Amino acid sequence: MTEAGRTVVIGAGHNGLVCAAYLAKAGRDVLVLEAGHQVGGAAVTRELVRGFKVPAVAHLLQLLDPAIENELGLAGHGFALAKSALKTVALSEAGEPLVLDGNRIASGIVSAADRAAYPDFIDRMRRYATVLGRQHGRIPPRLAWQRWQDAIPAGRIALDIRRLGREDMREFLRIVTMPIHDLLEESFETPLLKGAIALDAILGTKLGPRSGNSVFTYLHRLSGASPSPSLPKGGMGALSEALAAAARAAGAEIRLSAPVASLVLADGRVSGVRLENGEEIAAVTVVSNADPKTTLGTLLGARHLEAEFARRLNHTRAIGTAAKLNLALGALPQFRGVDAQLLGERLVIAPDAGYVDEAFNPAKYRDYSRAPVIEITLPAVSDPELAPAGKHVLSAIVQYAPYDLAAGWDTERDAFRDCVLAVLERYAPGLRKLIVAAEVLTPVDLERQFRIGGGHWHHGELTLDQFMMLRPVPGAAQYAMPVAGLYMCGAGCHPGGGVMGDAGRNAARAILEGAPR
Numbered sequence: 001m002t003e004a005g006r007t008v009v010i011g012a013g014h015n016g017l018v019c020a021a022y023l024a025k026a027g028r029d030v031l032v033l034e035a036g037h038q039v040g041g042a043a044v045t046r047e048l049v050r051g052f053k054v055p056a057v058a059h060l061l062q063l064l065d066p067a068i069e070n071e072l073g074l075a076g077h078g079f080a081l082a083k084s085a086l087k088t089v090a091l092s093e094a095g096e097p098l099v100l101d102g103n104r105i106a107s108g109i110v111s112a113a114d115r116a117a118y119p120d121f122i123d124r125m126r127r128y129a130t131v132l133g134r135q136h137g138r139i140p141p142r143l144a145w146q147r148w149q150d151a152i153p154a155g156r157i158a159l160d161i162r163r164l165g166r167e168d169m170r171e172f173l174r175i176v177t178m179p180i181h182d183l184l185e186e187s188f189e190t191p192l193l194k195g196a197i198a199l200d201a202i203l204g205t206k207l208g209p210r211s212g213n214s215v216f217t218y219l220h221r222l223s224g225a226s227p228s229p230s231l232p233k234g235g236m237g238a239l240s241e242a243l244a245a246a247a248r249a250a251g252a253e254i255r256l257s258a259p260v261a262s263l264v265l266a267d268g269r270v271s272g273v274r275l276e277n278g279e280e281i282a283a284v285t286v287v288s289n290a291d292p293k294t295t296l297g298t299l300l301g302a303r304h305l306e307a308e309f310a311r312r313l314n315h316t317r318a319i320g321t322a323a324k325l326n327l328a329l330g331a332l333p334q335f336r337g338v339d340a341q342l343l344g345e346r347l348v349i350a351p352d353a354g355y356v357d358e359a360f361n362p363a364k365y366r367d368y369s370r371a372p373v374i375e376i377t378l379p380a381v382s383d384p385e386l387a388p389a390g391k392h393v394l395s396a397i398v399q400y401a402p403y404d405l406a407a408g409w410d411t412e413r414d415a416f417r418d419c420v421l422a423v424l425e426r427y428a429p430g431l432r433k434l435i436v437a438a439e440v441l442t443p444v445d446l447e448r449q450f451r452i453g454g455g456h457w458h459h460g461e462l463t464l465d466q467f468m469m470l471r472p473v474p475g476a477a478q479y480a481m482p483v484a485g486l487y488m489c490g491a492g493c494h495p496g497g498g499v500m501g502d503a504g505r506n507a508a509r510a511i512l513e514g515a516p517r
């Protein structure tokens, strides 16, 4: 084992790449070891069948920190958008969809009261979301203060809430832990509108609209700099490729097909990693982009953790409920009541908040929803290079399909796919006849193919009890783990999942500043 000054990053997910790029820019000798044969983790574009490229898992970009885009010069490394400021088209089986464009209801049948109330509602939610957004680029404060300076970051959070002003502060504190269902009942009456907002609150979580915290997860979704989602040109993988190019340009080395089996320890600190093929690579610092349970439970080994810390880690919730359906299509599908020019937007199936709630119920009992909530994009409409001329790809996130399915996914996967296709067919008659190839990725498949423990969108549920200084567990929220030399930089850390990059950037800062544990 040589290369004693080296930093090893385990995993080339987008957060691992961001972390590697910042560390390399700061002069560190960085080696990224990625188990898969592509960079990007869940932010990847891959060929489903010859000529048809799909965003394999994540498909919409909304939370990427613009500071990262600028500081790493991503445009210079090939990153561009195929389409920005996507509208949300809330599909209706019966007829006209509702079209939401930023803070405006662009078209559809809604009550006059809802039409008038919507802009103010969205503006207010965005103001509240800025409280969360301001925390994204910060290292969370410690719960136990050792020095008076430790109080400053906590004071900043209080100040951010206070800066909302008296009225907004009171309202923010009233609603932040509430179920989105209750807020929607207070605010609106049109079912399609309530359904679309409920979907935004629960996507990627194991929460229903009547669950506490679902206003918080809604605000988290709105907490980025961009008010509406975008489609990266070349699919989500193009962003990861640009991040990898930025990391390489700064001097980092990236090795693919290099799965790490375990961490190597010497004198009570991390001294390197051991690959699955037995090769050992020395490092003074190891940063893991893998989820917390994989990093600490599997790669490090629970025996190296204090019992209380191991208990906290075991108690974190990380049961993924979002599945992915990718289709190669022989032609552009038609959706009931949807103009062709809206097919490049974000389409959602969540006809009302009650439907979303009922879709959640089976997940509580380890079953999947027969009438799921679905978010759909047809990215080749605005990015024709993703499919052969005249043909298309459909990318759908399907909620709720729990990781811990009682019957097991290996027996249920096909029945689940048929069920999702039957629901889509109701909104897009004739869709099934257009299918050239189909792929379903359940949370178990996400775990197997992308090494995401529990197949969870956020590498661990994103609720207030697992947020900021409690993420992934108290005592490890500043990216430094309880073994010297070991850090984490993935979605399981603050500020959570979604393609944001902040966990990677904050972790690099913690390492460069030598964050004490």
Ligand SMILES: Cc1cc2nc3c(=O)[nH]c(=O)nc-3n(C[C@H](O)[C@H](O)[C@H](O)COP(=O)(O)OP(=O)(O)OC[C@H]3O[C@@H](n4cnc5c(N)ncnc54)[C@H](O)[C@@H]3O)c2cc1C
Pocket (backbone or CB within 6 Å): 010, 011, 012, 013, 014, 015, 016, 033, 034, 035, 036, 039, 040, 041, 042, 043, 057, 058, 059, 060, 061, 062, 063, 204, 258, 259, 260, 261, 289, 290, 291, 294, 320, 322, 323, 324, 397, 446, 450, 451, 452, 455, 456, 457, 458, 459, 489, 490, 491, 492, 496, 497, 498, 499, 500
């Ligand atoms: C179905 C689904 C749809 C989603 N859709 C969206 C969306 O539209 N928009 C959005 O913003 N977010 C979306 N997300 C969330 C988003 O994809 C993730 O939060 C984000 O990609 C996490 O990034 P990461 O870099 O932290 O981790 P990951 O992307 O999980 O990357 C971790 C990397 O570490 C590697 N790794 C793990 N263990 C090892 C090991 N032992 N050795 C070497 N390498 C290892 C993995 O192979 C992987 O490449 C979605 C998530 C899911 C599950």
